Amino acid sequence: MSAPAQTAPPPAAAPALSAEEAGRRVDEVLERLAATGDEQARAAAEELVRVLMDFYGTGLARAVDLLRRTGSDAGPGPLEPLLGDGLVAAMLVLHDLHPEDLPARVERALDTLPGHPLAVDSHDPSTGVLRLKPTGEGGCGCGSTREAAHRAAADALSCFAPEVAGVEIAETPRQAPLLQIGTRPAGGSPGPAR
Structure with a gap:
């Protein structure tokens, strides 16, 4: 009888990358390519970024369209979970798809x-x-x-x-201190006259 097969644990998910950080990293890579002086490599990298942006933008546009079509009777809206997620919302804005x-x-x-x-x-x-x-x-x-x-x-x-x-x-305006008016405690001195 053979031993049961060992399954490897699933790989840890990469940390979510914000749209701002992704853009910054793409710019850094393109700048490094430009610094090498290899214009063909730089142009190819820029074309690759454009092709991938078009590909993901088209896919997102289709997903948004499909969700809109199925959502006319879906309560608050089938897009709501997508619009409330920072990463997905950033992608929708990036591709001018955010409604x-x-x-x-x-x-x-x-x-x-x-x-x-x-x-x-x-x-x-x-x-x-x-x-x-x-x-x-x-x-x-x-x-x-x-x-x-x-x-x-x-x-x-x-x-x-x-x-x-x-x-x-904006600065929060400072409020004047609360002036408390009340009776003098019993047996207290009247204090100086003004």
């Missing part, structure tokens, strides 16, 4: 920020800068909290709304 406009995608990105309640204050389309404002009583107003909120917002926006070129968070 939501920029304001809707910005709101979707901000909704992914637990602990960092932010809302849109303004957007300058000419510069791509999005100005955000705190919406609640979150944090202590210290720099580390503000920096964490900025970093989290920028990361979320890079997936859902890569058209946003910069993020600014």
Whole structure:
């Protein structure tokens, strides 16, 4: 009798690559090729990137179309899980397939920020800068909290709304201290007259 066959454990999945990081890595490879001076290799690499982008874009367009066709009676929408996933949303935006406009995608990105309640204050389309404002009583107003909120917002926006070129968070206006008016404690001295 032979021993049962040993199956190898499945390979570990590669960590998800954000659209921003993927673009940065592609640019780095193309720059390294350009630095070699081999124009044919550089041109071939650029063509390869274009062909792959076209291939994946066509596949994504077909998937979105099929989901739309089957989704007329599917409740909140069959695209919702795709639109809510940062990686898939970034691919849809990259291929100009995302059905939501920029304001809707910005709101979707901000909704992914637990602990960092932010809302849109303004957007300058000419510069791509999005100005955000705190919406609640979150944090202590210290720099580390503000920096964490900025970093989290920028990361979320890079997936859902890569058209946003910069993020600014408005200062939270300081509130005047609460003036408490009440009766003087029993037996207390009246204090100096004014």
